[in-house]
Amino acid sequence: MIRLLIADDEDLLRGALAALLELEDDLTVAAEAATSTDAVRLAREHRPDIAVLDLEMPPADGLHAAEQIRAELPTQIILVTRHARPGVLRRALAAGVRGFVPKTTPATRLAEIVRDVAAGRRYVDPDIAASALTENDCPLTGRELEVLRASRTGASVNEIAAEVHLAPGTVRNYLSSAMAKLGASSRHAAAHRAWEEGWI
Secondary structure, three states: OEEEEEEEOOOHHHOOOOOOHHOOOOOEEEEEEEOOOHHHHHHHOOOOOOEEEOOOOOOHHHHHHHHHHHOOOEEEEEEEOOOHHHHHHHHHHHHHOOEEEHHHHHHHHHHHHHHHHHHHOHHHHHHHHHHHHHHOOOOHHHHHHHHHHEEEEEEEHHHHHHHHOOOHHHHHHHHHHHHHHOOOOOHHHHHHHHHHHOOO
């Protein structure tokens, strides 16, 4: 029997996925989590064979939870996502994630992928893999990347300025420039996009 942890912040999706996977003779859902924090806590508590984690989960994200779980447990990780970016795929593979699938994957196919991962194999959705091979070059300068990286923590402009040793006005200019290049409406959106692409 393969024991699973299912983590997704959308209750309906998480419940439906757990119910569908429970129908499989060789799979059982040991725990369900709605946040990345709960996913890590429940993984420690239940020690599942495989954790199926939503990438876009608060308060951190599924990849952060995957890194924490993999650092402490032999639990294998499958990440499920709506928007797969090449940079996230690279980071996931580097963190030891064994499966990377879109949310459009049917439950029966996910069950097969779970079995493959449990048998020691790796699965990356072909469309996600193809996008990773054809990713765009980064349009941002080193300084723009530096201020975006610092802003990922939610720091204020003054805190970012202190961290990167620039004047607050200069930081604002770099953030504005990065937002314009990425078509982002806020510095947080720009930083998230840069993170998704693997640039920071």
